[in-house]
Amino acid sequence: MSEPIIKIENVNKWFGDFQVLKDINLDVSAKQKIVVCGPSGSGKSTLIRCINRLEEHQKGTIVVDGTELSENTKNIEQVRAEVGMVFQQFNLFPHLSILDNCTLAPIWVKKMAKKEAQDLAMKQLEQVQIADQANKFPGQLSGGQQQRSAIARALCMQPKIMLFDEPTSALDPEMIKEVLDAMVNLAKGGMTMIVVTHEMGFAKEVADEVIFMDEGMIVEKAETKEFFANPKSDRTKLFLSQIL
Amino acid sequence: MSSLQLIKSNKQNFYYFLYLGLFLFSISILDVTLNAFLKINITAFLPNILSIFLPLIIGFIGLNFIRTEYSGIKSLDLINKNINTNNFNSILTLLIIFALIKATPPSLSWMIFDANISGDSKEACTGTGACWTYVKVWLRRFMYGMYPNDLHWRINLAFILVIALGFFGFFLRNNLKKYLALYYVIIYPIIAFLVIYYLISGGSFGLVWVETGAWGGLSLTFIVSFFCLIFCFPLGMVLALGRRSSLPMIRYISIGYIEFWRGVPLITVLFMSSVMFPMFLPEDFFMDKLVRVIIAITLFEGAYCAEVIRGGLQALPRGQYDAAKSLGMGYWKMHIFVILPQALKLVIPGICNTFLALVKDTPLIFVVGLAELAGMLALAKTNPKWLGFAMEGYVFAAIIFWIICYAMSKYSYNLEAKYKTER
Numbered sequence: 001m002s003e004p005i006i007k008i009e010n011v012n013k014w015f016g017d018f019q020v021l022k023d024i025n026l027d028v029s030a031k032q033k034i035v036v037c038g039p040s041g042s043g044k045s046t047l048i049r050c051i052n053r054l055e056e057h058q059k060g061t062i063v064v065d066g067t068e069l070s071e072n073t074k075n076i077e078q079v080r081a082e083v084g085m086v087f088q089q090f091n092l093f094p095h096l097s098i099l100d101n102c103t104l105a106p107i108w109v110k111k112m113a114k115k116e117a118q119d120l121a122m123k124q125l126e127q128v129q130i131a132d133q134a135n136k137f138p139g140q141l142s143g144g145q146q147q148r149s150a151i152a153r154a155l156c157m158q159p160k161i162m163l164f165d166e167p168t169s170a171l172d173p174e175m176i177k178e179v180l181d182a183m184v185n186l187a188k189g190g191m192t193m194i195v196v197t198h199e200m201g202f203a204k205e206v207a208d209e210v211i212f213m214d215e216g217m218i219v220e221k222a223e224t225k226e227f228f229a230n231p232k233s234d235r236t237k238l239f240l241s242q243i244l
Numbered sequence: 245m246s247s248l249q250l251i252k253s254n255k256q257n258f259y260y261f262l263y264l265g266l267f268l269f270s271i272s273i274l275d276v277t278l279n280a281f282l283k284i285n286i287t288a289f290l291p292n293i294l295s296i297f298l299p300l301i302i303g304f305i306g307l308n309f310i311r312t313e314y315s316g317i318k319s320l321d322l323i324n325k326n327i328n329t330n331n332f333n334s335i336l337t338l339l340i341i342f343a344l345i346k347a348t349p350p351s352l353s354w355m356i357f358d359a360n361i362s363g364d365s366k367e368a369c370t371g372t373g374a375c376w377t378y379v380k381v382w383l384r385r386f387m388y389g390m391y392p393n394d395l396h397w398r399i400n401l402a403f404i405l406v407i408a409l410g411f412f413g414f415f416l417r418n419n420l421k422k423y424l425a426l427y428y429v430i431i432y433p434i435i436a437f438l439v440i441y442y443l444i445s446g447g448s449f450g451l452v453w454v455e456t457g458a459w460g461g462l463s464l465t466f467i468v469s470f471f472c473l474i475f476c477f478p479l480g481m482v483l484a485l486g487r488r489s490s491l492p493m494i495r496y497i498s499i500g501y502i503e504f505w506r507g508v509p510l511i512t513v514l515f516m517s518s519v520m521f522p523m524f525l526p527e528d529f530f531m532d533k534l535v536r537v538i539i540a541i542t543l544f545e546g547a548y549c550a551e552v553i554r555g556g557l558q559a560l561p562r563g564q565y566d567a568a569k570s571l572g573m574g575y576w577k578m579h580i581f582v583i584l585p586q587a588l589k590l591v592i593p594g595i596c597n598t599f600l601a602l603v604k605d606t607p608l609i610f611v612v613g614l615a616e617l618a619g620m621l622a623l624a625k626t627n628p629k630w631l632g633f634a635m636e637g638y639v640f641a642a643i644i645f646w647i648i649c650y651a652m653s654k655y656s657y658n659l660e661a662k663y664k665t666e667r
Contacts, residue, residue, distance in 0.1 A: 054566050073574070081572030091567035095585050104581055105571035150567075157571060 005030045005161065005192055006051060011060035013046060020046045021057065022216040030160070033193045035203040035224075038213035039239065044196045047213070048163045051194070052083040065160060081109055084154030088166040090146040092138035098125070098149045099134040102156045110157065117156070124152040128182045144175030148182050155186075162186065164195040200244060204228060212236045258312065262320070265309030272303030273341065280346045300338055307334040355639075366630055378633040379640045382624050386640070389460015389615055391444075395452065399463050402443040406436045406470070433474045440467060456534040457613070462644065464616040468538060469603045475542040476602070477595070480549025485579065487554055498550070505547035511608055513540045518612035537609050545602050552594035556587035589663045596656035600649050617641055 004027035013021040020043045028034055036044045049055040050062060053069050053076050062069045064079045093101050102121035106112040112120070125131040128148040130141075138146055147167055154162060164183065168176045180202050187193055187206045197203065203210055203224060210227040212220040212235075220227065220236045231237050276299050278284045287295040307328050315321055327337040358373030361380060369375035379386070388396050409432060413424055444467075447453035459467070486498030505513075517540035518533055525531065560583060568578040588595075607618035615623055621637040624630060 052570055054569060077572050077574055080570055083570070085566075085570035087563060087566065087570075089561075089563050091561075091563035093564065093567070093582055093586075095589065105573060108577050108581065109572040153571070 004028055005065050006194075007061070007063040008047075008051075009061050011047075011050065011057045011062060013043075013050065013055065013057045013059075020216050021050070024060070024216075024218060026211070026218065026221075028161075028192065028194065030192055031190050032209065033187050033191075033207050034195070034209050034211060035207040036194065036196045036211045036213060037198060037200075037203070037239070037243075038219075042213040043216040044213045045165050048085075048165055048194055048196055051161075051163060052080050052085055054085075077109075081105075081157055082159050083161045083163060084157055084159035085163045086147070086150050086154055086165065086167045088169050090138070090143070090150045090170070092146055092150055092153070094138050097135050097137055098130070098141070101138070101149065102153045105153075106156050120158075121152070121156050124155045125149070127155070127185065128152050129178075142175060143171045144178045147171060147175075147179045151179075151182055151186070161192045161194070164193065164197065166196050166198070168197065168199055198243060200228075200240075212239065214239075258315070261309045262315075265306045268302050268306030268309065270306075272299040272306065272338070273345070275299040275302075276342050276345050280349050299342065300335070303338045304331070304334055307337070366633075374636050374639070375633055376636065378624075378630055378636050382620075382630075382637075385461060385624060386617060386620050386637075387461045388463055389620055390458040391454060391460065391463075392452075392458070395446075395454065398443050398446065398451065402440050403463070403466065405439050405443070409435055409439075428474075429478055433471070436470070436474075456532050459534065460615040461620045462617045464614060465603070465606050468534075468541065468606045468609060468614075468616065471538045472541045472545060472602055472606075473599055475538075476545040476549050479542065479546035480553050481584070483546060483550035484553035484557060487550065488557060502547045502550050505544050506551070508544075510541070510544055510605055511611055513544050514608060514612050516540070533612060534614060537612060537614060541602070541605070541609075545598065545605075548598050548601075549595065552591050552598055553587065555594060556589075556591035557583065559590050560586055589660075592656055592660050592663070596653055600652055603648060603652070604645060617644060 006026070006028040008024055008026040011021055011024040012019065024047060026047075036047065038044050046055055050057045050069075051064060053062075057069075065082055067075050067079050069076065069079060092098075093104070096104065099118065099121055102124065103114070103117040106117040106120065107114055122131055122134065125134055128151055130145050130148050130152070133141055133145060133149070138149065141149065151167075167183070168179050171179060176199070180199060183193075183195070183202065184206055193206075195202070195207070207224045210222060210224050211218055212227070212231075212233075214235055220231060220233050222232070227236075228240070231240055275286055278286060285295065287298050290298065308331070310320065311324055311328055311334070312320075315324075328334050354373045356373070358371040359376055360369045360371050360373070361376040362368055363377050364381050366375075366378075368377050384393060384396070388399055391399060413427055413432075442448060443451070444459065445454060445456070483498050483502060486494045487502065489495045489498070514537060517536040521536060522531070564582055564586065565578065568582040573582070606616055609616060610619035610622065618641055621634075621641055625634040625637055
């Protein structure tokens with residue numbers, strides 16, 4: 001395996017007295033797809049939010065594509081420009097049209113020319129099949145369309161890594177599929193992905209590795225087939241029995 | 245709605261009740277109107293106490309007849325839903341209508357029918373009503389203060405120029421639209437200041453120097469409000485961001501500033517600016533009184549603006565910050581493109597509130613000897629030739645202020661409607 005693109009070593013994090021992450025170690029190599037699952041409150045969202053430093057970790061090191069995350073603001077912005085993120089609540093900018101949502105960061109962060117950014121945005125919107133909605137505002141779109149726009153927006157920064165924080169949890173059941181399809185397409189395109197999700201079907205189809213977290217620790221980390229076929233720890237077995 | 249419930253209409257006799265109710269209601273209104281306008285009492289034959297309460301009783305019964313759950317007649321349903329929901333409301337409605345009718349004739353006769361406007365001295369006012377002659381004679385003073393009469397065109401021209409420059413932004417070509425904010429926040433105030441300084445103050449280009457002590461009246465109200473408004477808004481924005489900054493130093497300075505200025509009364513600030521402040525300045529350094537007052541009000545109102553804007557910043561969900569950061573935007577890009585556009589939209593009503601209060605606070609500059617509209621009134625009413633017309637003056641000023649403030653709040657509603665996007 002080549003040099004990992006994300007290296008997480010002995011990461012610990014506390015919210016006040018409460019320890020959310022306990023000695024997390026994780027290497028992700030380029031083009032790998034990892035699904036993180038676990039009960040709520042297990043620290044999985046916090047973990048991926050640490051990867052682009054929306055949360056700070058207090059102990060340990062996180063290195064993303066050769067850049068260590070530290071107090072250095074320049075480093076953080078550089079890492080964030082390379083790491084795309086999709087949120088549970090979509091978090092589109094409601095005052096901008098879908099197209100402007102997609103071109104804002106490329107134009108102002110990557111200093112791309114406006115025309116070029118728009119072409120890129122339209123291409124990405126095409127990929128997630130909402131090019132026809134480009135001039136609408138987020139509030140006029142359905143949840144599934146909004147989440148696909150959010151994916152397109154993240155992709156417009158041409159990131160090397162994509163983080164998904166429960167992308168389908170806030171959606172109506174009918175709309176989950178269209179978002180998952182977009183993610184599957186992205187995975188087939190060779191993107192490095194870390195996905196926090198409860199969609200085990202998606203995990204089976206796409207993931208190279210599945211991580212099970214509980215109480216701030218990585219309880220089990222295994223190749224996808226292995227993970228579902230014979231989970232080792234009892235906690236994992238219990239979780240899978242409830243979710244499948 | 246139980247014990248007092250009178251006979252109720254049903255489907256069959258609905259229109260019978262409706263017409264009867266309307267008839268009774270009209271009778272009660274008519275009675276009060278005749279009484280108020282023509283001093284005719286059609287119920288004079290009744291005992292005194294009954295005669296007074298009769299319109300209320302008849303109107304009450306009438307409204308009770310009209311009240312139905314849902315009729316399908318639009319205006320009727322509107323009345324029932326808003327002013328006739330229950331017995332208590334119908335009585336309140338009637339009392340308010342009666343009070344309005346009763347108050348109309350005396351105020352109309354004072355303001356119009358018995359008022360005088362002709363002539364140009366106190367003696368021309370012979371009627372029992374208002375003496376608008378006073379306002380007419382003093383109008384120039386109320387508008388321009390002690391500014392020399394033959395130079396008033398300079399003030400007019402300056403205002404026309406400033407307003408024209410304000411509209412200039414609307415006609416910018418599309419590719420220059422992105423500089424609009426820059427124009428309004430920085431360039432426009434500077435140009436406006438220069439225009440007002442060179443035209444109204446004079447002293448160069450062959451214009452006679454007029455010291456700011458002579459400025460006054462409504463034009464001074466406009467000048468003070470205008471500059472305070474455009475300067476206190478950016479100041480408030482910076483303070484609001486500072487108060488939420490992650491750097492303790494900036495945060496504490498902002499908090500200290502806001503709490504200090506919110507804690508002192510404006511009138512003390514104005515006193516300080518004109519009496520205390522010059523003592524701290526070097527001997528040969530001179531700053532005009534008007535400029536000091538404008539700075540003082542700006543600093544004062546900036547603190548209020550800051551808190552209003554902070555409210556907007558806090559109303560935004562955290563996800564907006566997360567999303568902007570995750571796209572690699574730094575602090576300034578995040579705030580300029582994502583946070584502030586949304587937050588400022590939310591605080592338009594609050595900002596309008598602050599601005600209205602600011603405009604209505606400007607008369608306080610009288611305490612440092614600057615006589616804007618209300619100040620000129622206070623001076624004029626003590627003029628020996630024109631004693632006894634304070635009322636007319638203040639009614640006039642109230643109308644002017646109301647027009648200004650109403651225009652401002654209308655504009656703010658328009659802004660709200662314009663920037664309302666789907667959320």
